[in-house]
Amino acid sequence: TGIVHIAPGFGADDYEIGKKYNLPVxxxxxxxxxxxxxxxxxxxxxxKDADKEIIKDLKISGQLFKKEMYExxxxxxxxxxxxxxxxxxxxxxxxxxxxxxxxxxxxNDINWVPDEIRSGRMLNWLENNVDxxxxxxxxxxxxxxxxxxxxxxxxxKKVIGSIEELRKHATNLPDEVxxxxxxxxxxxxxxxxxxxxxxxxxxIDVWFDSGAMPYAQWHYxxxxxxxxEAKYPADFISEAVDxxxxxxxxxLAISTMLFDKPxxxxxxxxxxxxxxxxxxxxxxxxxxxxxxxxxxxxxxxxTRWYMVSTSNPWLPTRFDIEGLKEVTRKYFDTLxxxxxxxxxxxxxxxxxxxxxxxxxxxxxxxxxxxxxEERFDRWIMSKYNSLVKEVTKSLDKYDITRPVRSIQNFVxxxxxxxxxxxxxxxxxxxxxxxxxxxxxxxLYKILIGVVKLAAPVSPxxxxxxxxxxxxxxxxKYGLPxxxxxxxxxxxxxxxxxxxxxxxxxxxxxxxxxxxxxxSRKNLKVRQPLSKILVGLNNQDxxxxxxEYLPIIKDELNIxxxxxxxxxxxxxxxxxxxxxxxxxxKLGNKVKQASVIIAELDSExxxxxxxxxxxEINIDGEKVALSDDEIQVMKIENDGFAxxxxxxxxxxxxxxxxxxxxxxxxxxxxxxxxxxMRKSVGFEVTDYIKINIYSDKKLLAAAKKHEQFICKETxxxxxxxxxxxxxxxxxxxxxxxxxxxxxxxxx
Numbered sequence: 001t002g003i004v005h006i007a008p009g010f011g012a013d014d015y016e017i018g019k020k021y022n023l024p025v026x027x028x029x030x031x032x033x034x035x036x037x038x039x040x041x042x043x044x045x046x047x048k049d050a051d052k053e054i055i056k057d058l059k060i061s062g063q064l065f066k067k068e069m070y071e072x073x074x075x076x077x078x079x080x081x082x083x084x085x086x087x088x089x090x091x092x093x094x095x096x097x098x099x100x101x102x103x104x105x106x107x108n109d110i111n112w113v114p115d116e117i118r119s120g121r122m123l124n125w126l127e128n129n130v131d132x133x134x135x136x137x138x139x140x141x142x143x144x145x146x147x148x149x150x151x152x153x154x155x156x157k158k159v160i161g162s163i164e165e166l167r168k169h170a171t172n173l174p175d176e177v178x179x180x181x182x183x184x185x186x187x188x189x190x191x192x193x194x195x196x197x198x199x200x201x202x203x204i205d206v207w208f209d210s211g212a213m214p215y216a217q218w219h220y221x222x223x224x225x226x227x228x229e230a231k232y233p234a235d236f237i238s239e240a241v242d243x244x245x246x247x248x249x250x251x252l253a254i255s256t257m258l259f260d261k262p263x264x265x266x267x268x269x270x271x272x273x274x275x276x277x278x279x280x281x282x283x284x285x286x287x288x289x290x291x292x293x294x295x296x297x298x299x300x301x302x303t304r305w306y307m308v309s310t311s312n313p314w315l316p317t318r319f320d321i322e323g324l325k326e327v328t329r330k331y332f333d334t335l336x337x338x339x340x341x342x343x344x345x346x347x348x349x350x351x352x353x354x355x356x357x358x359x360x361x362x363x364x365x366x367x368x369x370x371x372x373e374e375r376f377d378r379w380i381m382s383k384y385n386s387l388v389k390e391v392t393k394s395l396d397k398y399d400i401t402r403p404v405r406s407i408q409n410f411v412x413x414x415x416x417x418x419x420x421x422x423x424x425x426x427x428x429x430x431x432x433x434x435x436x437x438x439x440x441x442x443l444y445k446i447l448i449g450v451v452k453l454a455a456p457v458s459p460x461x462x463x464x465x466x467x468x469x470x471x472x473x474x475x476k477y478g479l480p481x482x483x484x485x486x487x488x489x490x491x492x493x494x495x496x497x498x499x500x501x502x503x504x505x506x507x508x509x510x511x512x513x514x515x516x517x518x519s520r521k522n523l524k525v526r527q528p529l530s531k532i533l534v535g536l537n538n539q540d541x542x543x544x545x546x547e548y549l550p551i552i553k554d555e556l557n558i559x560x561x562x563x564x565x566x567x568x569x570x571x572x573x574x575x576x577x578x579x580x581x582x583x584x585k586l587g588n589k590v591k592q593a594s595v596i597i598a599e600l601d602s603e604x605x606x607x608x609x610x611x612x613x614x615e616i617n618i619d620g621e622k623v624a625l626s627d628d629e630i631q632v633m634k635i636e637n638d639g640f641a642x643x644x645x646x647x648x649x650x651x652x653x654x655x656x657x658x659x660x661x662x663x664x665x666x667x668x669x670x671x672x673x674x675x676m677r678k679s680v681g682f683e684v685t686d687y688i689k690i691n692i693y694s695d696k697k698l699l700a701a702a703k704k705h706e707q708f709i710c711k712e713t714x715x716x717x718x719x720x721x722x723x724x725x726x727x728x729x730x731x732x733x734x735x736x737x738x739x740x741x742x743x744x745x746x
Contacts, residue, residue: 001065009088025088033085047085092135092144092202094257100129102256111266113398114314121244132253134205141203143184151195158189158197162222171196211250214263234264236398241269241314268398270313276320289319301458302328308457309408312401331408332461334416335450339465341420342443345427348685351440374426374435375547377442379504380419381495383410384446388491391453400457407454415446418508422551444469455483506541506648507548510534513650514556517641521654526671527664527735528557530657533564535649557667558652570640570651573605574598574633582629589618597630605632661735665698666705668734669741670712676730676743677713687746691719694739716746 008018009027018025028039035042035050041057042050058064075084096103103126112118135144145160160166167173169189178184181203189197209216214232218224233255239247248267255263274280275287282288295303306327311317387410391403426439448469455462466483480486514532518525532552536542542563545552549561564570577594586593596616600608608614612627636642641652656664673690682688690713692702699720702709706718723729728742 011086015088027087029085029087031087089137091133092146092200094132094134094253096132096253096257097129099253099256100126102260103129103252106256106260106262107252110262110264111398113266113268114312117241117244117269117314121241122248125244125249132205132208134208135200135202136205137201138203139181141181141206142209143179143181144200144202144204146200147189147197148200149191149193149195149197151191151193154191154193154195156191156193156197158191160189207246207250208254210247211252211254214251214255233262236266236268237264238268238270238313241271244269266398268313268400271316273307273317273319276318276322278316278318289321294321294324298324298328299332299460301460302332305331305404305408305458308400309404310401312399327408330412332458334412335461335465338411338416338420338443339447339468341427342440342447343468344684346440346444349427349431349436349440351437374423374438375500376419376423377438378495378497379500380414380442380446381492382497382501383414384449385491385493385495386501388449388453388489389496392488392491403453404457407450411450413508415450419443419446422554449489451483452486452489455486459484503544503548506545507551509645509648510545510552510650511555513643513645513648514552514558514652517643517650517652518556520643521641521652523641523652523654524664524668525555525557526667527656528559528660528667529652529654530558530660531560531562531653532556532558533562533570533651533653535564535566535651537647539563539565556652564649564651568606570637571642572602572635572637573609574602574635575600575605575608575630576633577625578629578631582625585629586623589623592618593623593625597625608632662701662704665701665735665737666708669698669702669739670709672730672732672734672739672741673709673713673715673743676741680728680743682743682745685714687714687716689717689719689744689746690715691721691723691742692739693720693723693741694734694737698734698737698739 006014006017006023007026008015008023009025010029015025017023028036028042029047030036033047035045035047037043042053045053055064055067075086076082077084104123107122107126108118110118112122145166147158147160149156158169160169163177163179166177166187171188171190173187184199185201187199191197214234215221215228218228220228237251243249248269251263255261272280275289277287279285279287291303302324306324307313307317307319309327310319310323387406390406394400394403394406420443423439426433426435429436447465451462451465451469455466462483466486470479510532515525518529523529534542552558552561575597577590577597579590579594582593583590593616596618600614604614608627608630609632613624614630615622615624617623634642634644636651639653639655641654643650669692673688677686677688690709692699694702702718703720709715709718723740723742726742728744729740730742732739732741
């Protein structure tokens with residue numbers, strides 16, 4: 001019919017329409033959902049129970065147009081899940097509409113993160129601002145401090161603003177004041193007309209309490225005026241996105257009405273946490289993750305770190321326990337292991353004791369002056385200080401996800417997998433090796449710096465490592481009791497060497513491609529290879545890496561490195577049609593085109609990569625295809641493993657001669673012996689004796705590289721006797737050869 005019924009007493013929109021057309025506010029239903037006495041013949045009935053009776057009466061009277069069942073969203077109690085109805089009630093209001101322009105101005109003076117909250121949800125809320133319904137008909141809450149004269153002929157009202165004012169006007173206030181119901185309901189005031197005044201029954205909206213917290217915490221304006229003014233507005237707050245209509249608004253509204261200024265300078269607005277499938281968590285769905293169980297199981301630090309690193313907090317975050325486990329394994333275990341590596345060898349070498357004897361070295365080091373550093377030391381210090389700059393820049397913008405990810409990548413990729421991995425032998429060197437002390441001091445400083453950077457997000461592990469590292473030297477060097485009492489790190493610009501970082505970054509990329517090539521050919525890094533060919537833009541770029549070539553050799557276990565101006569001799573080219581991009585253009589000719597492209601020889605495909613287009617003939621018709629319609633593949637020739645990343649290409653020569661195979665056997669033996677040392681609980685300083693028994697091929701390799709095996713495993717001697725029975729014996733498959741090994745303390 002196009003007709004809609006209007007019930008001004010049971011809906012906000014209906015009420016506004018009712019005001020516009022001067023409609024009466026009729027309420028036949030009470031707050032208990034029961035029809036009132038005057039609403040006959042339905043009086044005393046529950047609203048939903050009356051539905052059938054009303055429809056029946058409409059039909060009898062001939063007024064029923066149509067009846068049907070349909071669904072629509074309805075409010076439900078958040079606690080018991082029962083349906084609710086809106087009902088118009090008398091309320092006390094604050095006329096916030098009078099301050100609309102000031103509210104918008106002050107809101108715009110705040111730094112909102114993300115900024116779209118300012119121009120979106122918050123602005124929309126303020127532009128459609130309505131007066132603030134201050135009163136609530138509840139028992140628990142702050143009593144509304146309004147007293148009304150009991151004399152029907154007097155319209156006097158009094159708002160009380162302090163306990164002192166209440167004592168002044170109250171006629172029956174006890175010495176011990178309880179500012180809650182029901183005591184405040186019993187307090188009477190003396191009216192100017194001579195009658196008594198009683199407090200209204202309502203309590204204040206709890207959001208008013210929340211919005212008043214900046215003043216309540218200082219008991220302002222009754223005391224602490226200077227303290228309050230020095231710390232207001234707040235530098236920073238953070239809450240969930242639903243607080244645009246809650247705490248953010250109540251803070252803003254009260255501050256605007258009192259001082260016409262924003263209540264805070266910066267705010268990070270959080271989105272909600274969803275389940276791993278992106279669904280809202282709900283007890284009904286059974287997809288709620290209990291935070292207390294999670295923290296008890298995995299720890300507060302990993303839980304917090306995972307949530308912050310997964311996505312920006314102002315975006316919906318999917319919570320997956322498997323992701324939390326991965327963060328624990330990859331980042332926290334790596335950080336612990338890096339610290340443990342330092343601690344184990346520092347204790348063996350009594351680094352702290354030696355540092356105490358040579359305090360000038362430590363003092364200079366703590367000031368950042370560590371003397372003639374190794375290239376790796378300069379590089380990791382440069383990377384660390386670049387990290388400090390990056391983290392600080394992001395945090396200054398209230399972006400926490402980017403810096404957390406950067407810290408994580410630094411610890412895993414740069415510190416553990418690159419610096420410690422490439423410098424282990426410096427920690428194992430002789431005591432009089434000056435490089436050894438520099439390695440210790442560098443790693444010490446980096447660990448201290450990392451835990452200071454990470455402390456705001458992972459306070460517990462940061463505190464643990466800090467105390468372990470600083471314990472005995474804390475008082476001597478004036479270090480704080482806690483990492484959280486330290487100043488946040490500042491970058492040392494003089495320690496940043498951009499050229500060194502770029503060069504080492506290229507080395508890391510070459511190693512990464514080399515490892516990928518090895519992995520694809522199932523060649524373990526322990527198996528040495530004869531040569532790697534590196535293709536760059538030009539030979540000058542390669543020559544800049546000369547001083548880093550030993551690192552590449554060591555990391556990839558390669559004997560030689562050469563620059564290759566043209567790697568095409570080691571690879572051939574193939575191509576296939578990109579059906580997604582070429583399909584719409586070719587239509588029913590797509591299959592023929594696919595066959596033609598797949599049959600192109602290497603030279604034709606190479607020419608296509610240069611020309612960026614190719615013309616093919618389909619049933620006498622010439623068809624041009626571009627580089628986004630054809631996918632080019634580089635196919636390595638036999639005996640090579642090739643990987644490419646943009647301008648960088650590496651080619652490993654994969655052919656193995658006897659010398660390489662024998663060294664591979666030796667390195668595998670070292671790996672197995674080290675595993676056996678660890679499994680039986682030997683200390684890293686324990687010397688051992690070894691017995692290896694296998695066929696002639698493996699034994700020949702072991703004897704050839706006996707000195708290397710002994711040095712790597714701290715073995716005093718190696719025997720090659722047949723092993724009949726031994727509880728210590730373990731059998732291994734070493735590159736296809738069976739071997740029995742016994743490891744004992746020497």
